[in-house]
Amino acid sequence: MTCEFLKACSADPMKFLGEWFVLLPALVLLMAAGAAVVMRNLIHAALCLTLSFIALGIVFIALGAEFVGFVQLLVYVGAVAMVIVFAILLTKPERLTKSVSAFSGLGPAGGAAVGFVVLAALLGFIFTSPLAKKPLPTPASAPVADIGQALMGDYVVALIAIGVLLTAALVGAAVIAMEDKP
Amino acid sequence: MTLQILLAISAILFAFGLAATLSRSNAIMILIGIELMLGAANLNFVAFWRFSENPAAMTGVLFAIFSIAVAAAEAAVGLAIIILVHRRIKSVEADDASNLKG
Amino acid sequence: MDLLERAPIELKSWFLNLLGSFGVPQGILSVLSAVIIIGTVIGVFLGLFALMSVMERKILARAQNRYGPNRVGFFRWRLFGLFQPVADGIKMITxxxxxxxxxxxxxxxxxxxxxxxxxxxxxxxxxxxxxxxxxxxxxxxxxxxxxxxxxxxxxxxxxxxxxxxxxxxxxxxxxxxxxxxxxxxxxxxxxxxxxxxxxxxxxxxxxxxxxxxxxxxxxxxxxxxxxxxxxxxxxxxxxxxxxxxxxxxxxxxxxxxxxxxxxxxxxxxxxxxxxxxxxxxxxxxxxxxxxxxxxxxxxxxxxxxxxxxxxxxxxxxxxxxxxxxxxxxxxxxxxxxxxxxxxxxxxxxxxxxxxxxxxxxxxxxxxxxxxxxxxxxxxxxxxxxxxxxxxxxxxxxxxxx
Structure with a gap:
């Protein structure tokens, strides 16, 4: 009963929906990210952020990096978004709506201006670069088995370093957030 | 579809994150901005991998995986700091944490 | 035996072949095949859910030495109260x-x-x-x-x-x-x-x-x-x-x-x-x-x-x-x-x-x-x-x- 359609979709997502399989989630990603930035209500911002994480995961899957997409969903939606939400709930949400005052003396207008300038510069480089005009190559895929082999082979030092970093970070986070004992 | 479109999407995402980080004063919003910028970087890794000459090497994919792991560690530590700061000064506004200011 | 084993697959391909013989294009058929599979899986699990919702209450009741839901039936036939999910569903919707x-x-x-x-x-x-x-x-x-x-x-x-x-x-x-x-x-x-x-x-x-x-x-x-x-x-x-x-x-x-x-x-x-x-x-x-x-x-x-x-x-x-x-x-x-x-x-x-x-x-x-x-x-x-x-x-x- 393995469905040929679903199988073909997962083998080459581009074939059926064309570019829209990437562009549609990308559009959702941008809208959700924009909403997350401008929302007054912190919880709404966090939920929009979660939506943008999901959309980013789908973009990864659509680009053929299905393992990265799943890891993105698992780590960001399952862990990071929940940690953010927990932090919001633990830090008394009374002052949620005040958050227009300026950090680093820029203010909303200043922040938006800096963002716009950086965006304009980046887009300028992107659209003048000859590198970026390359057409889409044949479907690329990153099989899970190969990723596993690479992680345990060439990248094993990096993998262990990441493991040490994560352990240290989580133990550190627990120690920082622990109540001070007299 | 060309690489340009993906890079442009990533650039817009990065600009959103930057604007949020610079303009919002709530520490959690600053963290959300940083997460958006990290997501933009990951999108670039995957996009360059997709359009690379040799996708079988999977460098971009592996880099994205490591970067996601680092982002998770960063979020955990960042939020622990926010909770600690909130416990000390009863506020999560970045401007209120100014004890070291001369 | 082999027929029963492959019954769901054969049934689906028989249905699709039937439609194909009426001149339905291949693209629609492949989408329809996906729809059939998704529909079957969701339908089976919804059925399991309905069965579970009544069986759980009956098993719990037996564990506690009582009968559990055994009233709701179809007109005259009680059927051990197996129609309870229907009654629950109507109640929930209304x-x-x-x-x-x-x-x-x-x-x-x-x-x-x-x-x-x-x-x-x-x-x-x-x-x-x-x-x-x-x-x-x-x-x-x-x-x-x-x-x-x-x-x-x-x-x-x-x-x-x-x-x-x-x-x-x-x-x-x-x-x-x-x-x-x-x-x-x-x-x-x-x-x-x-x-x-x-x-x-x-x-x-x-x-x-x-x-x-x-x-x-x-x-x-x-x-x-x-x-x-x-x-x-x-x-x-x-x-x-x-x-x-x-x-x-x-x-x-x-x-x-x-x-x-x-x-x-x-x-x-x-x-x-x-x-x-x-x-x-x-x-x-x-x-x-x-x-x-x-x-x-x-x-x-x-x-x-x-x-x-x-x-x-x-x-x-x-x-x-x-x-x-x-x-x-x-x-x-x-x-x-x-x-x-x-x-x-x-x-x-x-x-x-x-x-x-x-x-x-x-x-x-x-x-x-x-x-x-x-x-x-x-x-x-x-x-x-x-x-x-x-x-x-x-x-x-x-x-x-």
């Missing part, structure tokens, strides 16, 4: 849909929808029988957990949008519980994936095929590490699907109904349905990972179709969950979290080590003993420590006797 005035309306509305999506999506990767996997994914197990993470978001949305302190408390408990128990759950799944060398569910089922000495099935649950990991997975699955004895988020004596307090009518039914379908999905994953998936337990029983075995095993696991609910009292929140971090997590590491040793010691009798020792010793140490720590002193009743 009930007033209450939304608190101070609630966050959009989020309150979206929460049940968000809850339902992951519950249905995870059904895509389970191998329901020989050659019956809706979506054959390389990283199927990872997909299951990645999509399942969406449930936490939904629970938070429901709790927060209700703008009710019990809802928020219930949601925070539920999320703490889900995150804590996700670790032993994923660890146990990783062990099965490690031994079979693949993250694809069908490859894991294939690795459990065959019979030792001609009659002993080679399911993972029949090895020391597999039994430990399977049990850990089962306990974690109970907690993940918010079932007794881990149903604290809905502990009515403390929290009214947790994040479901402000939900009524069809939205409540959606939550209920999503929770049960999620429970069946996680039972299906347990069956796939440790109980041999769709494989028959004895060689001569292979005449029964593989999909019957799969659903039979799922129903058996679901039945044990009801049994546990009838037997065990609810835990206290700190005991529950301590149990996850101080017992299940170390035990899952022990099972991990044990599985690795089993593999490298040649999978023979010696390997069996070695892995038994590696699992058994930590179990004894942790078990003793736990019993001493949370020892229940003998209760003395002053006025009884």
């Amino acid at each position: 009930k007033e849909d209450l939304v608190p005035r101070t609630s966050d309306r959009a989020v309150h509305f979206l929460a049940p929808v968000v809850m339902m999506i992951p519950a249905l999506l995870v059904l895509a990767i389970l191998p329901y029988g020989r050659d019956m996997v809706p979506a054959e994914l390389d990283a199927g197990i990872l997909y299951f957990f990645a999509v399942g993470a969406g449930t936490e978001v939904a629970v938070f949305m429901a709790g927060w949008a209700s703008n009710n302190k019990y809802s928020v408390l219930g949601a925070m408990r539920a999320i703490a519980q889900m995150i804590s128990y996700e670790i032993p759950l994923v660890m146990a799944a990783i062990i099965a994936a490690m031994i079979s060398g693949s993250l694809s569910p069908s490859a894991i089922v294939a690795a459990q095929g065959g019979f030792a000495w001609g009659f002993v099935p080679q399911w993972f649950v029949l090895t020391p590490w597999g039994f430990t990991a399977g049990l850990l997975f089962y306990i974690a699955a109970l907690a993940e699907s918010n079932r007794s004895p881990f149903d604290l988020p809905e502990g009515e004596s403390e929290l009214v109904a947790g994040h479901l307090t402000e939900y009524s009518g069809f939205k409540y039914a959606t939550f209920f349905m999503a929770e049960y379908i999620g429970m069946f999905a996680v039972c299906g994953l347990l069956v796939t990972l440790f109980l041999g998936g769709w494989q028959a337990p004895l060689p001569f029983l292979t005449i029964i179709p593989s999909w019957c075995w799969f659903f039979g095993k799922v129903c058996f696991v679901a039945f044990t969950m009801v049994w546990v609910r009838a037997t065990l009292p609810r835990l206290r929140i700190d005991h529950m979290l301590a149990f996850a971090w101080k017992f299940l997590l170390p035990m899952s590491f022990a099972a991990f080590l044990s599985a690795a040793c089993w593999h490298y010691a040649g999978r023979g009798p010696l390997a069996w003993l070695l892995s038994l020792a590696i699992v058994g010793i930590p179990y004894l140490i942790l078990g003793t420590a736990f019993t001493n720590r949370f020892a229940i002193s003998r209760r003395t009743y002053q006025f009884s006797e």
